[in-house]
Amino acid sequence: MTYIAKPKVHHPSLKKNALGLTRRDYEGAITTLCAGCGHDSITAAIVQAFWELDIAPHTVAKLSGIGCSSKTPAYFLKEAHGFNSVHGRMPAIATGAGCANQTLTMIGVSGDGDSLSIGLGQLCHAIRRNVNMLYVLENNGVYGLTKGQFSASADPGSMSKKGEANTMDAIDSVLLALTLGATFVARSFSGDKAQLVPLIKAGLAHKGFAFIDVISPCVTFNDHEGSTKSYAYTREHQVEVVQADFVPMRDEITAEQTPGAAKSVMMHDGSWVTFRSVAENYDATNRDAAYNYIRERQKEHEVLTGLLYISADSRDMAEQNELIPGPLTNLPFETLCPGSAELDKLMARFR
Amino acid sequence: MDRVNDFAFKIATANGTGSASANGLIMQAIFRMGIPVTGKNVFPSNIQGLPTWYEIRVNKHGYTARTPHFDLMVALNAATYAKDVAEVRAGGWLLFDSSWPLDEKLKRPDVTYLGVPLAELCNGAFKGVRERILMKNIAYAGALAALLGIDTEVIRQLTQEKFAKKPALLASNDTAIALGYNYAKDHFQCPLPIHLERMDETKDKILIDGNTAAGLGCVYGGATVGAWYPITPSTSMMEGFKGFCQKYRVDKETKKHRYAIIQAEDELAAVGMVIGASWAGARAFTPTSGPGISLMNEFIGLAYYSEVPAVIFDVQRTGPSTGMPTRTQQGDLMLCAYASHGDTRHICIYPADPKEAFEFAAKSFDIAERFQTPVFVLTDLDIGMNDWMVPKLTWDDSYRPDRGKVLSAEELEAAKSFYRYLDIDGDGVPQRSLPGVHPKGAYFTRGSGHNKFGAYTEDSDEYQEVLDRVNRKIQNAARALPAPVIRKTPGAKMGLVTVGGCHAACMEALDLLAKDGIHLDYMRVRGFPFSDEVRQFLAEHDTNFVVEQNRDAQLRSLLMLDTGTPLTKLESVRYYAGFPMSAHHVISGVKAKLEKAA
Numbered sequence: 001m002t003y004i005a006k007p008k009v010h011h012p013s014l015k016k017n018a019l020g021l022t023r024r025d026y027e028g029a030i031t032t033l034c035a036g037c038g039h040d041s042i043t044a045a046i047v048q049a050f051w052e053l054d055i056a057p058h059t060v061a062k063l064s065g066i067g068c069s070s071k072t073p074a075y076f077l078k079e080a081h082g083f084n085s086v087h088g089r090m091p092a093i094a095t096g097a098g099c100a101n102q103t104l105t106m107i108g109v110s111g112d113g114d115s116l117s118i119g120l121g122q123l124c125h126a127i128r129r130n131v132n133m134l135y136v137l138e139n140n141g142v143y144g145l146t147k148g149q150f151s152a153s154a155d156p157g158s159m160s161k162k163g164e165a166n167t168m169d170a171i172d173s174v175l176l177a178l179t180l181g182a183t184f185v186a187r188s189f190s191g192d193k194a195q196l197v198p199l200i201k202a203g204l205a206h207k208g209f210a211f212i213d214v215i216s217p218c219v220t221f222n223d224h225e226g227s228t229k230s231y232a233y234t235r236e237h238q239v240e241v242v243q244a245d246f247v248p249m250r251d252e253i254t255a256e257q258t259p260g261a262a263k264s265v266m267m268h269d270g271s272w273v274t275f276r277s278v279a280e281n282y283d284a285t286n287r288d289a290a291y292n293y294i295r296e297r298q299k300e301h302e303v304l305t306g307l308l309y310i311s312a313d314s315r316d317m318a319e320q321n322e323l324i325p326g327p328l329t330n331l332p333f334e335t336l337c338p339g340s341a342e343l344d345k346l347m348a349r350f351r
Numbered sequence: 352m353d354r355v356n357d358f359a360f361k362i363a364t365a366n367g368t369g370s371a372s373a374n375g376l377i378m379q380a381i382f383r384m385g386i387p388v389t390g391k392n393v394f395p396s397n398i399q400g401l402p403t404w405y406e407i408r409v410n411k412h413g414y415t416a417r418t419p420h421f422d423l424m425v426a427l428n429a430a431t432y433a434k435d436v437a438e439v440r441a442g443g444w445l446l447f448d449s450s451w452p453l454d455e456k457l458k459r460p461d462v463t464y465l466g467v468p469l470a471e472l473c474n475g476a477f478k479g480v481r482e483r484i485l486m487k488n489i490a491y492a493g494a495l496a497a498l499l500g501i502d503t504e505v506i507r508q509l510t511q512e513k514f515a516k517k518p519a520l521l522a523s524n525d526t527a528i529a530l531g532y533n534y535a536k537d538h539f540q541c542p543l544p545i546h547l548e549r550m551d552e553t554k555d556k557i558l559i560d561g562n563t564a565a566g567l568g569c570v571y572g573g574a575t576v577g578a579w580y581p582i583t584p585s586t587s588m589m590e591g592f593k594g595f596c597q598k599y600r601v602d603k604e605t606k607k608h609r610y611a612i613i614q615a616e617d618e619l620a621a622v623g624m625v626i627g628a629s630w631a632g633a634r635a636f637t638p639t640s641g642p643g644i645s646l647m648n649e650f651i652g653l654a655y656y657s658e659v660p661a662v663i664f665d666v667q668r669t670g671p672s673t674g675m676p677t678r679t680q681q682g683d684l685m686l687c688a689y690a691s692h693g694d695t696r697h698i699c700i701y702p703a704d705p706k707e708a709f710e711f712a713a714k715s716f717d718i719a720e721r722f723q724t725p726v727f728v729l730t731d732l733d734i735g736m737n738d739w740m741v742p743k744l745t746w747d748d749s750y751r752p753d754r755g756k757v758l759s760a761e762e763l764e765a766a767k768s769f770y771r772y773l774d775i776d777g778d779g780v781p782q783r784s785l786p787g788v789h790p791k792g793a794y795f796t797r798g799s800g801h802n803k804f805g806a807y808t809e810d811s812d813e814y815q816e817v818l819d820r821v822n823r824k825i826q827n828a829a830r831a832l833p834a835p836v837i838r839k840t841p842g843a844k845m846g847l848v849t850v851g852g853c854h855a856a857c858m859e860a861l862d863l864l865a866k867d868g869i870h871l872d873y874m875r876v877r878g879f880p881f882s883d884e885v886r887q888f889l890a891e892h893d894t895n896f897v898v899e900q901n902r903d904a905q906l907r908s909l910l911m912l913d914t915g916t917p918l919t920k921l922e923s924v925r926y927y928a929g930f931p932m933s934a935h936h937v938i939s940g941v942k943a944k945l946e947k948a949a
Contacts, residue, residue: 056790057790057793058786058787058788058789058790058792058793059787060786061631061786061787073795074795074807078793079790079793080786080793081784081785081786081787081792081793081794081795081796082793082794082795082796082797083627083630083795083796083797084795084796084797084798084799085623085626085650085653085796085798086623086649086650086653086798089619089620089623089649089650091620091623092615092619092620092621092622092623092624092626092627092650093623093624093626093627093630094627095578095613095615095620095623095624095627096576096578096613096623096624096625096626096627096628096629096630096631096633096635097627097628097630097631097786098627099576099611099613099624099627099628099633100575100576100611100627100628100629100630100631100632100633100635101631101632101633101785101786101787103787104631104786104787121616121617121620122616122619122620122623124616125615125616125620129613317613318611321608321611321612321613322606322607322608323607323608323611324602324605324607324608324609325607327631327632327633327787328575328576328609328610328611328633329575329631329632329633329785330632331575331609333573333751333752335609336570336573336575336600336609337570337571337572337573337746337750338570338571338595338599339746339748340745340746340747340748342599343571343744343745343746344743344745346567346744347557347743347744350557350558350559351382351383351557351558
């Protein structure tokens with residue numbers, strides 16, 4: 001993890017968003033990940049998406065667990081509160097923070113070890129609760145910081161750098177999320193920024209748990225021949241099934257943004273996600289059909305990407321718990337404490 | 352010889368038969384007669400079928416500790432009959448269901464047997480299996496009313512309050528009470544030599560369990576987020592909090608909640624949610640028991656080192672491992688004080704009864720926010736789940752929460768700079784900012800090495816500077832915790848030191864020891880780290896008897912470690928078999944030590 005601040009050199013011609021901020025204002029410290037790491041491309045896409053959405057950085061909470069991926073919140077949105085928690089337990093932090101202050105825009109960044117091994121249970125329950133957050137799983141099939149062990153997302157037959165084959169089945173995070181009732185499920189590739197940025201934007205606008213699994217090759221430990229999470233393998237096997245675009249509330253949906261058999265889903269804030277099925281008959285609003293199609297294509301070694309599933313009637317944790325609007329953190333004390341007269345009355349119950 | 356308002360009786364039934372409401376009725380009736388009373392529920396880790404007991408102690412002097420000497424046994428469970436017969440004191444009484452013949456082999460010549468055909472009476476009066484079983488309980492309450500002199504008017508009043516909206520149940524209850532009452536009146540000399548007479552000692556008191564009181568304390572302290580995983584014996588605390596929130600925290604117009612309760616997937620998640628919520632600025636807590644604390648350890652270390660407030664209630668039960676989940680102990684004193692790997696030391700506060708559970712619960716949030724650290728509130732199963740007679744709860748309306756050094760948007764805007772872990776005024780407590788408030792408040796919370804500016808570090812000096820400052824902060828907190836309760840006795844040269852729920856047994860033991868010429872000063876510690884007063888008390892006495900409920904003398908270890916008092920001055924008196932401590936445990940422990948020394 002770094003604390004080297006990036007020099008603040010702003011080119012005067014840098015484009016500004018509606019808040020008058022440039023993309024540089026959405027960056028963080030200089031990355032300490034390996035040169036060429038897929039995670040850094042995802043960081044860049046996150047920066048781009050937040051900038052395009054005109055989200056004030058300080059209204060964001062960026063959360064993570066432990067691992068290479070979990071370091072990345074230091075590398076974007078320097079004016080946002082960050083929380084690098086414990087291994088696999090970021091969802092609990094997000095759940096608590098989301099209860100305390102539902103007005104925070106929460107982004108969690110995790111890895112395949114963090115999410116699918118040590119933190120599998122927490123991921124499942126965050127999905128189940130439909131915590132209102134964007135959850136990015138930077139998936140490289142390998143443990144980087146401890147130098148090259150397989151993770152639970154490693155495909156059977158995939159070779160480690162040391163030449164050992166993985167014998168166990170992979171936990172596929174996208175299928176898992178669909179099974180658990182996730183209300184927004186996407187998969188992308190760190191090398192495909194054009195696809196990733198609109199997905200992140202749509203995920204941030206989604207009210208509920210927006211899950212994006214991003215294949216993010218580990219250039220040091222899992223980018224060799226025989227790996228199924230390498231740049232070469234993913235480029236060759238990636239098949240985009242749904243092109244998604246995100247249209248903010250203020251913009252009109254125009255015809256050119258929705259070519260072909262396009263479908264739109266309105267988000268809670270009035271913005272729209274529009275998507276077009278590239279694959280024939282793929283319906284991203286049908287959970288069962290999506291699941292079956294992904295399964296089927298996996299057998300043909302295709303890595304399906306895009307917005308794989310979205311639910312139009314998502315009820316997030318705050319809604320399910322009937323929380324009052326706004327944060328619970330600064331309510332007037334009189335509205336929380338019933339006071340002495342009420343306590344005195346209550347005492348009759350205990351006599 | 353008559354023993355008025357000073358005796359104990361025990362009711363043996365099977366779990367899940369509905370005896371709890373009858374037992375509660377008896378206890379409440381005695382309380383309403385103005386007589387000091389305590390009840391201890393001895394229950395199994397089971398839903399239906401295993402044996403369960405309820406012990407009621409009546410004491411005109413107001414002693415509330417458990418006593419294991421029973422004058423009367425209500426033996427209604429064939430499975431435990433032999434054991435129950437053996438527990439009656441010589442010269443005592445045993446009430447049994449005479450619908451079936453009694454095993455002659457189990458008869459004791461020194462016990463008077465009172466046979467009441469409860470099943471026969473109820474089978475005649477009620478239809479349906481369930482009602483017959485339920486009403487058998489109410490019928491023994493009726494018989495006890497006659498035998499012990501419980502005011503039938505008080506009982507009628509209680510049943511009317513309880514079943515105000517259920518007239519059919521009220522009628523059944525009245526019938527069942529009368530069946531038992533009349534049978535006892537007709538067949539025995541009523542009342543027994545042990546019996547009740549009205550007093551006026553309970554009008555400023557209530558009967559309440561510690562979990563309910565602590566849940567209420569969280570409402571009064573302004574907690575808005577509760578996360579938990581169900582575990583005996585803490586479960587009823589969150590149920591209490593929820594009930595009070597439904598009463599006080601639901602918006603009248605919109606029906607929306609000014610609280611969030613999340614049932615977590617496990618205790619790791621529960622404490623993580625508390626830390627996340629506190630980090631975001633809510634007052635948050637989790638109730639649990641020992642196994643939950645074990646699971647929470649990693650997160651507790653994170654909150655300690657990254658300085659996030661968190662309130663954790665540990666309603667202790669017997670350990671190690673699963674132990675006996677429905678028995679009480681003080682086995683987590685060390686665990687909580689030093690939870691998590693690396694150098695940690697945590698603030699702990701120790702209520703002695705439900706009234707303090709209420710007060711400390713409310714106060715715990717001030718402490719956690721002021722010192723930006725986890726705070727443990729340690730009760731136990733006895734405090735948490737049993738009904739205690741305590742003074743009515745009161746509240747000071749001038750109270751306002753102490754949110755600690757949390758900077759507002761205006762303060763951040765005006766500040767030249769903000770560094771999360773910088774000790775500006777030398778008290779060891781840095782300034783804190785909340786997410787979503789101001790761009791200048793942004794910082795990175797991490798459990799990895801960090802310097803005083805909040806940046807990641809692997810520099811030895813920078814790392815150590817923060818770690819040492821956190822230690823100073825915790826030490827400084829000792830003064831802000833509830834002070835020890837100290838009672839000096841003129842001429843006393845030795846001290847008796849205890850913690851938490853042992854208080855009741857110690858108070859009774861001190862009186863009884865004094866009658867034997869053994870005079871002791873008394874100190875009950877209420878907060879860890881220990882304050883100077885604690886250190887001084889120990890120093891003033893050559894011998895301090897340290898009374899606690901665990902095998903390994905954990906309080907004694909804490910006293911030694913934290914105050915530097917040599918072990919030779921700390922004599923351990925322990926009882927840890929799972930029941931609440933009794934005065935005789937204290938007395939025999941102290942006397943044994945004194946005899947050994949003599």
